[in-house]
Structures are given as structure tokens and as C-alpha cells.
Amino acid sequence: MTPAARLSGAIDLLCAIQNAPFRPADATANNFFRDRRYIGGGDRRFISTLIWDVLRGWRRLHWHLRAIPGERNSDISPRLLCAAQLIFSGQEWGDVRELFSGDRYAPQSLTERETAILKELSGKTLSDVKQPKAVKFELPDWVLPYFEDDFGEKLEEEMSALLTLPTLDLRVNLLKTTREKAKISLRKEGFEATETQYSPWGLRLRGRHPITSSRAFQDGLIEIQDEGSQLIAAAVEAKPGQRVLDYCAGAGGKTLALAMTMENKGQVIACDVSQPRLEGAIKRLRRAGVHNVTRHLLAEGDKWVKRREASFDTVLVDAPCSGTGTWRRNPDARLRFSEQDLKELTVKQAKILKIASKLVRPGGRLVYATCSLLSAENDKQRDQFLTENDQYELAQPEEMSSWLTESLKQKASFSLTPAQNGTDGFFVSVFKRKA
């Protein structure tokens, strides 16, 4: 594709994302590229990078565009956003204007208004000292006070890290290989991976890589999983022969890791309320060579839960949450997240935790986890649970998982953040049901 055709593709994708405001941008992008198979790998990368840069800089881009005289309340189109992002990423204004040639496959020529606006941006930088904090950190206004309370003087450091590009983390599947061997296999295919700092099974790649088409991925030697997510599974410490419940299993990201630490021995039940998500696990389990997992779709008024009370050695609740810890990967989620969502989620989390806690046998473990950075979903949820459930206590350091590093083992609850750990943001709390 020519540079102009790529820009045109990017504008079309941003339109598609805006037309589906309740849908995650990556789901829209997957459909977009599936319907346009003629777009090759390099072009696809260009288009995705530009659009993800736009989403990552959404509030700052709007701040600039709205600051232009006469533009305070006017519509800001995908064309303007893409062109503005190109200018902020260092392209000369004249070069950007040329891309809007109006030729076949190129975007229509710039209007007079668009030309005037974009000229104004020339020479400016995306971040500006005059931007209010919520704009600077790309946060919805209502969320800022929550993060200010939670992070205090670390706010700047944490929020800046949440704006950086994420790494591509892989979990080595010990059912099929070792970390060293997986690293060598990846190197042979041209991927230079380094070992992760905390996860004993993790490998890390910088930048974007077509890893799903690699042999190592297709043979099930590796799975894509953020290091923080791997550490949640590590904290669970599911052991061979145990009966383990993954209560909010989704498409099985953590289920796969639990089956791995169990060496395929014992039983994992993967539950969820979403059929499509549970079905998403089938292919992954097969690829990974996992055969000790069964799936169960939870339904309203399900007797399944009642019949299994106090029967599991370990229950993981990887709760539905704000996903604030993954905002590096999903910058569009920032735009959709409302205070009402947070309220509903915290109620739901407490409810799920209560149900799941009944399923743990006396002396067994209950692990609560989120990919949130908000204490309302993390520490506060843990404290409320402990206040309301005298059958539970926090695990002692010596009871923490042997898969964790010494520093992480010290506390029964720990948080991971992009700034402190270089992972997505996660929270985990390990409870023990009193014998």
C-alpha cells in the first residue's frame, strides 16, 4: 500500500472504532482486518500503530484541537485525529498534507478548515504543561481523584508508566518444554526473548511481533500472557492431584497455567458466565496439551455451585474488574469506563467472592485477583471480605506459593504495577479457609 492508502485505511479503522463505542477497539480492529485480507502485515502494523497512538493520546489530541480558536465545540473527525497524531509524531506538516491527495486509495484533500487547524499544530508537542492532570494522564475526569488517593505522590510515576507501550510477554508451557528450550526455539525463528524478572515461566519480547504465526506458538510451547497474569497463577500454586476451581475462567488464560503447575494431574474446573469466552479456551487447551480441565457454564440459580460446597482444595476468583491495570494495552477502555461501572463492579466482585468462598474446603485456599489498579476493587474488597467472613484469614508468608520470588512471598496480598514491576497492573490476595 502507498503511505496515503495506509493513512486512508487508518482513518477507516478509526471510523469503525467510533461507530462501535461499546466494543473493545481490538475486537473491531480484528474484524476490520479480517474483512480486508488484502492488507499485508507491514501495512497492518502501520495502521494499528497509528490508531493505537491516537487512542493512547486521545485526551491530549482533543485538548489541542479544541484549543484552536473557533473549534471548542466542533466535531473532531477521525481524519483530523490521524493527521494530528502524524504531526505530533514528528512528520512535517507539508508531508502530511500531501498524503491527503484525493487520489485513488488516498484520503480526500484537506478542507480549508482542516488545513488551518493542522497548520496550527505544526511544531507543537502532544504533551503540554498547560494540560490539566486528567488530560495529561489520559484519564476520565472522575477517575483522577481515585488514583490521587491511591497513589499519592507516586501518581505521576504510575500514570506515566500506564501510558507507555506494553511488552509482549509469553508464558512457557512447562508441559511441553523448558524456558531455556523455548527461548532457543524462538531465537531460531528470529525472536530474541529475555527471561522475565518475577515469573519463573516468563519470556519477554520488546515491540510488536507476529508471534501467533510462530512454530513455537502453534506447537503450544508458549502462550501469550502478561507476566503479572502469570504471577496470579503462580500465587495460586495449584498442585498435582488437587481439585481446583477457576471460577471466572474466561478464555482460560490462567486455567492453562494452573493445569501446567498441576502437571496435568488432578482436576481443574473452569467456570464462567460467558459461553463464548469458555469456548475460546477449547483451542488453547488443546494446543497446550492440557487434559485435566473441564468447563462449566454458570447460570442463574445453578445448583452446580450448591452441590460442590466445600469440595475444592483451591479456588481462584479472577474477578471481572475495571481492567485499569491493562490500560497500556487497551487505551480505548479508558474512554468507556464510568463511575457507575466501578460501583457495579465492586458489588459484583463482593458477590462472586462470597459464592466462591463457600466452595473451598476447610484448610483450602481462596485466591482473589484483579487486573485493576484501584483500591476499591483490591485492598478494600479484601478487607470487606475478611470483615464479613470469619472462616477466612490471610495466608502466612510461609504458606505463600513456592513459585513466587522471595520479595513477592512476603505478603498474602500484593499489587503489581507497570511503574514498579514493568507488568500490567494486578492485585492478588491469598486467603486460607480455617480448618
Ligand SMILES: C[S@@+](CC[C@H](N)C(=O)[O-])C[C@H]1O[C@@H](n2cnc3c(N)ncnc32)[C@H](O)[C@@H]1O
Ligand atoms: C478478568 S476476566 C477472567 C480472565 C481469565 N481468568 C483469564 O485469565 O484469561 C473475568 C471473567 O469473569 C466472568 N464473570 C463475570 N461475572 C461472573 C460471575 N457472576 N460468575 C463467574 N464469572 C463471571 C467474565 O465473563 C470474565 O470472563
